[in-house]
Amino acid sequence: MDWFYPFVQAILNGILTGALYALIAMGMALIFGVMRIVNFAHGAFLMLGMYATWVLFEYGHVNPYLGFLIAGVLLFAIGAVVYAGLVRHIPVQAEFMIILLTLGVSLISVDSVLLIFGADYHQLNFALLGRNFRMGQISLNAPWVISFGIALLAAAGLYIFVMRTMFGRAARAIAQNAYSAPLMGINIHRVQAVTFGLGAAAAGMAGGLLLPVFYLYPDVGHLFNLKSFLMVVMGGMGSIEGAAAAGLALGVIESLTSLYWGNEWALVVDFVIFILVLSLKPSGIFGSQRA
Amino acid sequence: MKRPQVMIGAVIFLVALLIPVFLRNDYFLQVIFRLFLFASLGLAWNLVGGYAGQLSLGHAAYFGVGAYGLALLSPSISPLPAIVAGVVLAMISALIIGSVSFRLRGPYFCLATIAFTEVLRLIAKNLPNVTGGDVGTPVPSLFPRNTMVSFYYACVGLTIVAFALSYWVERSRFGYYLMAIREDEDTALSVGVNTARVKLWALLLSAAISALAGALYASLFLFIVPDQMFGVEVSVEIAILPMLGGAGTLLGPLVGSLVLETASEVFKNIFKEAHLLIYGVLVVLVVLFLPEGIVGTLMRKLSWFKSAPPTPFASTPSPGPVEESKRVPLPQPTSE
Numbered sequence: 001m002d003w004f005y006p007f008v009q010a011i012l013n014g015i016l017t018g019a020l021y022a023l024i025a026m027g028m029a030l031i032f033g034v035m036r037i038v039n040f041a042h043g044a045f046l047m048l049g050m051y052a053t054w055v056l057f058e059y060g061h062v063n064p065y066l067g068f069l070i071a072g073v074l075l076f077a078i079g080a081v082v083y084a085g086l087v088r089h090i091p092v093q094a095e096f097m098i099i100l101l102t103l104g105v106s107l108i109s110v111d112s113v114l115l116i117f118g119a120d121y122h123q124l125n126f127a128l129l130g131r132n133f134r135m136g137q138i139s140l141n142a143p144w145v146i147s148f149g150i151a152l153l154a155a156a157g158l159y160i161f162v163m164r165t166m167f168g169r170a171a172r173a174i175a176q177n178a179y180s181a182p183l184m185g186i187n188i189h190r191v192q193a194v195t196f197g198l199g200a201a202a203a204g205m206a207g208g209l210l211l212p213v214f215y216l217y218p219d220v221g222h223l224f225n226l227k228s229f230l231m232v233v234m235g236g237m238g239s240i241e242g243a244a245a246a247g248l249a250l251g252v253i254e255s256l257t258s259l260y261w262g263n264e265w266a267l268v269v270d271f272v273i274f275i276l277v278l279s280l281k282p283s284g285i286f287g288s289q290r291a
Numbered sequence: 292m293k294r295p296q297v298m299i300g301a302v303i304f305l306v307a308l309l310i311p312v313f314l315r316n317d318y319f320l321q322v323i324f325r326l327f328l329f330a331s332l333g334l335a336w337n338l339v340g341g342y343a344g345q346l347s348l349g350h351a352a353y354f355g356v357g358a359y360g361l362a363l364l365s366p367s368i369s370p371l372p373a374i375v376a377g378v379v380l381a382m383i384s385a386l387i388i389g390s391v392s393f394r395l396r397g398p399y400f401c402l403a404t405i406a407f408t409e410v411l412r413l414i415a416k417n418l419p420n421v422t423g424g425d426v427g428t429p430v431p432s433l434f435p436r437n438t439m440v441s442f443y444y445a446c447v448g449l450t451i452v453a454f455a456l457s458y459w460v461e462r463s464r465f466g467y468y469l470m471a472i473r474e475d476e477d478t479a480l481s482v483g484v485n486t487a488r489v490k491l492w493a494l495l496l497s498a499a500i501s502a503l504a505g506a507l508y509a510s511l512f513l514f515i516v517p518d519q520m521f522g523v524e525v526s527v528e529i530a531i532l533p534m535l536g537g538a539g540t541l542l543g544p545l546v547g548s549l550v551l552e553t554a555s556e557v558f559k560n561i562f563k564e565a566h567l568l569i570y571g572v573l574v575v576l577v578v579l580f581l582p583e584g585i586v587g588t589l590m591r592k593l594s595w596f597k598s599a600p601p602t603p604f605a606s607t608p609s610p611g612p613v614e615e616s617k618r619v620p621l622p623q624p625t626s627e
Contacts, residue, residue: 038398089579095397096346100534101578103527107571115565222523226409229402268413274406279391282399 018251043225068208079200236284357502
């Protein structure tokens with residue numbers, strides 16, 4: 001039974017991480033599904049969310065579990081502005097131009113943060129960090145559990161918003177057919193601006209929730225950017241429930257890889273899966289592609 | 292009819308070859324070395340990304356394999372064969388990467404090239420016994436006295452070779468195949484272009500030049516670490532230079548490197564580590580205002596400059612009457 005507890009522990013840890021991954025990936029899947037934009041600035045949005053939450057905590061003494069909401073609102077605004085000011089002006093057929101544009105936005109965000117806050121690593125310093133929930137040999141870190149719970153709620157909220165509201169229906173109509181949606185009276189630019197903002201807000205909130213359990217530096221988003229590409233492709237590009245499932249799966253896979261092969265190989269496994277999915281089943285493993 | 296671009300290119304190279312005669316300042320030579328190094332990388336990228344229209348964000352893979360090939364093999368075989376081995380290894384990686392990625396289109400292709408490069412970076416990091424891991428590995432010097440001038444001439448030479456190769460590609464049947472693929476891959480396929488093979492050949496040429504550039508770069512600094520060679524920033528820089536200058540034009544990579552490397556050198560002193568900020572701003576400005584790049588836009592505006600085939604990535608007019616949306620769903624991923 002020696003193997004049993006580490007194994008269960010790794011799976012539980014994986015699920016805790018996976019919920020945050022899922023939230024990040026849902027944001028990207030939403031943007032891709034509605035606008036067909038591969039958003040290279042997604043990691044930068046996450047990083048901005050982390051920094052916003054961190055600044056609120058350090059200088060305003062706002063609890064990060066409240067601060068992440070403010071970060072989400074801020075990122076919603078940033079996302080909507082990026083859409084209205086930049087993305088909107090690029091015709092979507094020039095998909096490489098949009099990739100370059102989001103890359104540019106990402107470079108600007110990361111380097112502005114670098115310029116303002118420096119390249120130092122930061123970590124939140126608050127009492128909850130050392131607390132653990134124990135059940136026999138299994139122990140779960142308290143901030144992880146709280147972040148997990150909130151991320152699940154946020155992901156569920158996003159899902160309900162997209163599937164059950166009139167706005168979500170408009171966004172899905174654009175995803176299905178961007179030509180006929182405006183003919184049905186949908187204000188395509190407004191809906192897309194809100195969608196882009198929502199995607200950015202999901203990344204920003206995930207960043208805020210990640211802050212208590214992770215550390216912070218200007219380029220932190222890069223890693224999550226690549227991972228969210230993987231999750232969105234795995235989930236079937238554009239399917240938000242698929243992306244969420246892929247996020248959970250990826251969390252567990254990484255955790256198990258770390259347990260058996262060592263931490264440094266977890267990312268390698270990620271990218272090997274990425275290549276396999278891309279070459280064998282580019283339409284995704286989880287869920288069908290909704291478009 | 293490419294005269295203006297070839298002439299301007301020739302003038303730039305002539306000036307570059309004369310610079311060390313008058314200027315023996317190692318700092319300036321190193322700045323210009325870097326400029327030409329990235330120009331050669333940009334020219335290499337341009338074969339795949341410009342003429343064939345395949346947006347690769349993974350050219351650091353070949354750059355890094357060339358460098359690591361030189362570093363790791365030269366103890367057992369001498370440096371020159373090690374460079375050749377590095378080039379061969381880079382071409383083998385290109386064969387593997389290309390045969391998987393070229394089946395994908397649009398953003399999927401782009402993501403696949405990133406994924407492969409990341410795998411190489413992580414392997415270089417995670418095998419400290421072989422590659423020195425994060426600590427890095429020493430690289431032998433290629434030139435006996437290791438002077439900046441010899442590296443400088445080698446780099447300008449490599450850029451001239453890459454430029455000549457691009458010139459040949461632009462005028463050859465092979466080049467027209469590439470441009471046909473860029474304009475419409477399905478049509479190219481249907482008129483009998485073996486698109487898979489043509490794209491792969493372009494990538495092999497591109498990888499060989501990138502590997503040579505990598506070896507040169509590594510040998511100048513005598514020491515390399517994985518993030519410096521395989522980092523995504525390197526891939527992004529390699530792709531951005533020619534796009535800024537004008538993807539799919541002969542002179543584009545050269546002009547892009549001239550503008551971007553100069554800007555980055557100037558801003559390095561002002562912004563310190565954050566000098567990539569200027570990259571971001573330039574990229575956004577180019578995408579918004581010069582979607583065909585500097586050379587591409589000049590070619591359209593100035594009649595005497597006009598000559599070349601149409602540039603890629605410029606927006607094609609919207610097919611339908613729905614001007615308001617301008618949004619067309621992306622084709623489904625195809626894996627023929």
